[in-house]
Amino acid sequence: MEIAYDLVDKENPFDYNQAMMDIGATLCTPKNPSCDTCPLRDICQGQENPTLYPTKKKRVVPTREQNIMLCVYNDKISMTQRSGKFLHGLWGFEEIDVPLCAAEYIGEVTHAYTHFKLICKVYVYDALDKEQEHYFSTQEIRKLAISKVDDKILNLFLDTIHTY
Template sequence: MIEQKKQVRDSAGIYDTLPSFAVESLRRSLLAWYAENKRDLPWRRTRDPYAIWVSEIMLQQTQVKTVIPYYERWLATLPTVKTLAIAQQQDVLKLWQGLGYYARARNLHQAAQVVVAQHGGTFPQTLETAMQLPGIGRTTAGGILSAAFNLPVAILDGNVKRVLARLVALPVPPKRAIAQLWQISEWLLDREQSRDFNQALMDLGATLCTPANPSCFRCPWQPMCQAYQQGIQTEIPMTESRAPIPHKRIGVAVIWDGQGNILIDRRKQSGLLGGMWEFPGGKLEPGETVEECIRREIREELGIEIEVGDRLISVDHTYSHFRVTLEVHHCKHLSGEPQAIECDEIRWVTLEEIEQFPFPAANVRIIEALRSGK
């Protein structure tokens, strides 16, 4: 224990505040609190590594209450790693529709194919091998291996970073001390009860040590928490000042063929929203009107001429690093055979058929506007 503390202090140069006797006490108090207060979550009722893996990927960027119905629907449709491995990507993306960050679904699908082809359908049980699978980083691997197999592997997701940063009153933003936070997480881990310990750490971050107004008066770590002792728990974790995120205006076309069909396209596999379907369009150039932008984009992307008609809807949507406003217009196909020039596939579909295709959230708003007859 003494050696482990020395490593943390030496490499961080910022941490020397937790007393050396604290580790056992931190473990014991956290596990006792967890035994009384743990959340009843569907993925905690199983030891199936596949089900736990699905939950870990869904939880990467999404809140528990949003994930639960997706998790249950996913396992009802794709109950084993083999069923996922042989599923069509479009069906996988459709199941994921609405959760966002679609690379997670594509990677999960690919990783299932690797697990079946290279590991006999069994999730690998070493950190190194698990981290070679698409979409599985160190904390996700730690979450799966500890929850499914009780292996002594630490975690460091966003909640855990905040809890540990407060525990040691980290004097820099967490992203500048990642190696040190990993060391603290490993140092604290109860190696005999890693499943419960990691889950407890996550619950502490999710239910008590919340970003705003942490409930320190109910926290099992309060007597040893350096941020609490110093009265600075709401100032930690420290943040970097962020530049405002850029905003893009996008002209979007709902192209009608005159017989009730609408033209949709499937985005290329690489990049944001890869493999998802959308209404075609693109970014406004400086000095361009929305109508001019839509006509130009459709000529460049699909090789056809259209007439831009009435405005259907304007949709604002925020992604992690930018926000967009989609300016959506009804359009009429005039001439030319549509070609998949800057996408993977195009289709003419009716408003009823469109339901079968996976669309990102901003495009779902367009479909709703079409349905409501705007």
């Protein structure tokens, strides 16, 4: 950092910064640096030791976990229309804090969003009564506006019942 500051042309910092960016964009490319034509070749240590090249930091994406319960009644699954910011307006399966004892775990699905990775642990519960407001057959769910992750959950459910 100190070395970089010492090198800056204090009279023309804009030109200096622009020149460094141009070198980075045109000459000092990570895979094939053009050291022979680079104006920094006499002072640069990177050409002798490529491990000194700055490398891009790998972005660490946080992971979120959810429990999802498919509440099945009369061969239909309960769904709710999301009203929160996340996936607003789309129909989705019910998120629960703790799965019911009677619910059967059928597996998990993962989905990568820009800012986080979502892992959904999926449970199926055969309800004896109509406990929720909206129930749909799997064919009807295919016609609803649902998120990619709920589509994956539906596929997991269909794969599971086909293996019975």
